[in-house]
Amino acid sequence: xxxxxxxxxxxxxxxxxxxxxxxxxxxxxxxxxxxxxxxxxxxxxxxxxxxxxxxxxxxxxxxxxxxxxxxxxxxxxxxxxxxxxxxxxxxxxxxxxxxxxxxxxxxxxxxxxxxxxxxxxxxxxxxxxxxxxxxxxxxxxxxxxxxxxxxxxxxxxxxxxxxxxxxxxxxxxxxxxxxxxxxxxxxxxxxxxxxxxxxxxxxxxxxxxxxxxxxxxxxxxxxxxxxxxxxxxxxxxxxxxxxxxxxxxxxxxxxxxxxxxxxxxxxxxxxxxxxxxxxxxxxxxxxxxxxxxxxxxxxxxxxxxxxxxxxxxxxxxxxxxxxxxxxxxxxxxxxxxxxxxxxxxxxxxxxxxxxxxxxxxxxxxxxxxxxxxxxxxxxxxxxxxxxxxx
Amino acid sequence: xxxxxxxxxxxxxxxxxxxxxxxxxxxxxxxxxxxxxxxxxxxxxxxxxxxxxxxxxxxxxxxxxxxxxxxxxxxxxxxxxxxxxxxxxxxxxxxxxxxxxxxxxxxxxxxxxxxxxxxxxxxxxxxxxxxxxxxxxxxxxxxxxxxxxxxxxxxxx
Amino acid sequence: xxxxxxxxxxxxxxxxxxxxxxxxxxxxxxxxxxxxxxxxxxxxxxxxxxxxxxxxxxxxxxxxxxxxxxxxxxxxxxxxxxxxxxxxxxxxxxxxxxxxxxxxxxxxxxxxxxxxxxxxxxxxxxxxxxxxxxxxxxxxxxxxxxxxxxxxxxxxxxxxxxxxxxxx
Numbered sequence: 001x002x003x004x005x006x007x008x009x010x011x012x013x014x015x016x017x018x019x020x021x022x023x024x025x026x027x028x029x030x031x032x033x034x035x036x037x038x039x040x041x042x043x044x045x046x047x048x049x050x051x052x053x054x055x056x057x058x059x060x061x062x063x064x065x066x067x068x069x070x071x072x073x074x075x076x077x078x079x080x081x082x083x084x085x086x087x088x089x090x091x092x093x094x095x096x097x098x099x100x101x102x103x104x105x106x107x108x109x110x111x112x113x114x115x116x117x118x119x120x121x122x123x124x125x126x127x128x129x130x131x132x133x134x135x136x137x138x139x140x141x142x143x144x145x146x147x148x149x150x151x152x153x154x155x156x157x158x159x160x161x162x163x164x165x166x167x168x169x170x171x172x173x174x175x176x177x178x179x180x181x182x183x184x185x186x187x188x189x190x191x192x193x194x195x196x197x198x199x200x201x202x203x204x205x206x207x208x209x210x211x212x213x214x215x216x217x218x219x220x221x222x223x224x225x226x227x228x229x230x231x232x233x234x235x236x237x238x239x240x241x242x243x244x245x246x247x248x249x250x251x252x253x254x255x256x257x258x259x260x261x262x263x264x265x266x267x268x269x270x271x272x273x274x275x276x277x278x279x280x281x282x283x284x285x286x287x288x289x290x291x292x293x294x295x296x297x298x299x300x301x302x303x304x305x306x307x308x309x310x311x312x313x314x315x316x317x318x319x320x321x322x323x324x325x326x327x328x329x330x331x332x333x334x335x336x337x338x339x340x341x342x343x344x345x346x347x348x349x350x351x352x353x354x355x356x357x358x359x360x361x362x363x364x365x366x367x368x369x370x371x372x373x374x375x376x377x378x379x380x381x382x383x384x385x386x387x388x389x390x
Numbered sequence: 391x392x393x394x395x396x397x398x399x400x401x402x403x404x405x406x407x408x409x410x411x412x413x414x415x416x417x418x419x420x421x422x423x424x425x426x427x428x429x430x431x432x433x434x435x436x437x438x439x440x441x442x443x444x445x446x447x448x449x450x451x452x453x454x455x456x457x458x459x460x461x462x463x464x465x466x467x468x469x470x471x472x473x474x475x476x477x478x479x480x481x482x483x484x485x486x487x488x489x490x491x492x493x494x495x496x497x498x499x500x501x502x503x504x505x506x507x508x509x510x511x512x513x514x515x516x517x518x519x520x521x522x523x524x525x526x527x528x529x530x531x532x533x534x535x536x537x538x539x540x541x542x543x544x545x546x547x
Numbered sequence: 548x549x550x551x552x553x554x555x556x557x558x559x560x561x562x563x564x565x566x567x568x569x570x571x572x573x574x575x576x577x578x579x580x581x582x583x584x585x586x587x588x589x590x591x592x593x594x595x596x597x598x599x600x601x602x603x604x605x606x607x608x609x610x611x612x613x614x615x616x617x618x619x620x621x622x623x624x625x626x627x628x629x630x631x632x633x634x635x636x637x638x639x640x641x642x643x644x645x646x647x648x649x650x651x652x653x654x655x656x657x658x659x660x661x662x663x664x665x666x667x668x669x670x671x672x673x674x675x676x677x678x679x680x681x682x683x684x685x686x687x688x689x690x691x692x693x694x695x696x697x698x699x700x701x702x703x704x705x706x707x708x709x710x711x712x713x714x715x
Contacts, residue, residue, distance in 0.1 A: 408579055
């Protein structure tokens with residue numbers, strides 16, 4: 001099956017650390033653990049790796065400027081071609097896009113993709129570092145926080161489609177419950193819709209149980225060209241589609257009810273993967289869910305359902321692990337945790353394990369063959385999408 | 391209009407601000423052990439890779455060349471040579487220092503690594519590359535488990 | 548191979564352990580002060596705010612009237628063609644009510660924050676601002692609002708020269 005690019009790319013190994021609010025390990029130690037696990041699982045050593053791509057969100061979290069350079073040797077990049085990618089929350093899946101083009105371009109045969117974040121170093125709270133993403137003249141003087149912009153987007157989405165909080169809360173309930181089966185999860189729990197609706201109001205309509213936590217953690221994947229992959233394993237998972245897109249920085253000039261940029265990234269990836277009917281052809285999806293409404297928002301952007309229809313599918317159980325279109329069987333960011341650069345890579349690890357039938361208690365039934373992971377970032381601007389297939 | 395020229399400098403605006411926040415860094419698995427040994431036992435430790443034979447200072451949990459876990463730690467002593475040095479005359483903000491400070495990269499004997507630290511008990515004009523030096527530690531009760539538990543490196547024969 | 552791995556690496560520590568000094572740490576507060584140049588477009592915008600006016604830039608190709616103003620149209624990727632004043636009234640595009648500050652601590656009086664589409668600019672040209680003189684439970688999408696300005700002598704050329712927006 002001829003793909004875009006010179007070589008077909010497969011995922012052959014994956015690694016993950018625990019995701020926790022505070023980890024003793026430095027960012028580098030976490031990168032190493034994830035990268036080593038990924039290499040071991042692929043049956044490779046560091047000398048087999050041609051290039052490394054590392055993804056991490058603002059330097060301000062780890063508190064080390066030029067963080068990419070700091071993480072090089074821990075990511076296995078000692079004296080290798082190395083690049084750091086950063087697109088806010090979109091980083092994790094964009095790192096996969098980057099790993100993909102390293103090999104698809106024909107330049108390299110193997111690439112290690114590492115995502116990491118150590119948010120706990122930032123005091124009084126990592127949320128404080130987010131205040132510096134905003135325009136210093138137009139937005140910061142109001143005391144703008146990250147939760148403000150999420151809640152503005154959530155409210156617009158709810159208003160345009162007449163969606164109620166109870167419908168959105170179902171996502172948080174589902175994902176936290178799914179996360180109970182994830183060995184690395186930070187916040188797996190059995191909660192109810194009432195728990196979400198009674199939780200502390202942060203910035204109406206956002207309440208505490210609508211939000212994913214801040215976390216420390218790292219994740220890694222090994223990518224290989226077709227020739228190498230076929231020698232390593234009988235069970236490669238192919239990257240059949242990669243897409244990425246960004247919208248304007250003028251977020252106050254956009255209608256936030258729908259993520260156009262996620263749709264464009266998805267179309268790019270689906271075109272490569274020759275997917276014409278996403279809800280029918282995709283067996284499992286891991287859209288980015290830093291907030292519960294975002295899973296719904298992104299399901300629509302990924303063309304998995306019509307605009308405004310995602311809450312209905314959720315209520316009907318379609319997005320449960322045993323439903324017709326399992327969404328976030330890992331437990332997502334809401335349940336597993338949100339170390340920003342690593343979160344998207346964690347989702348790609350999940351799709352990899354799901355397609356191989358190795359997801360243990362989280363395994364979606366029915367022999368899934370096509371999976372999609374998506375991440376979202378910056379000022380509600382960025383969409384990155386990966387389509388994987390067995 | 392192509393980009394306008396502003397002729398009246400009063401029209402140009404600046405916006406002041408800061409991007410400051412506090413950081414509390416954990417030392418990590420390797421860092422905790424390294425600084426604990428300095429604090430409690432006055433020892434500088436390195437970590438050796440069984441496969442490559444490289445002795446890393448500061449020690450770490452992994453070998454950057456072969457990616458194996460480093461499990462062998464050893465006391466690498468306190469002596470080394472000045473690999474390179476510089477004499478600082480200004481501080482972080484660009485103001486003049488009262489006395490120039492000598493900073494050096496010190497390669498620790500028998501290892502492939504080294505530490506950045508001050509050279510003390512020496513005049514700037516006497517410092518030379520390849521000069522032999524030894525770490526001078528603070529008194530045990532004053533040590534906190536940081537790189538400043540080493541006061542400086544002093545020249546030795 | 549998720550199901551094949553027995554143990555995942557990582558050593559958790561609790562926030563209290565760090566606060567109580569039970570975990571050795573190093574503290575630092577890097578100094579990072581800035582004096583950002585507002586640029587050509589925003590310098591004019593801020594100067595006009597000082598005069599009590601909101602100014603926009605126009606693009607002849609797509610016909611948009613843009614707030615905040617800019618020297619290039621990001622959609623046509625060409626220089627903008629001129630300036631024009633817009634009104635200081637608008638409608639609420641979206642809003643939310645914040646009970647927390649930037650460092651995640653709780654605040655007593657909630658802040659109503661909104662994206663307000665400015666009258667006279669192209670549709671959807673919003674700016675971020677706050678609302679006052681309104682019960683936060685009564686704010687509605689599409690509500691018509693008006694800027695409340697600081698008195699002239701208190702204006703410095705900042706977005707906060709508009710104190711807040713209130714219902715019309």
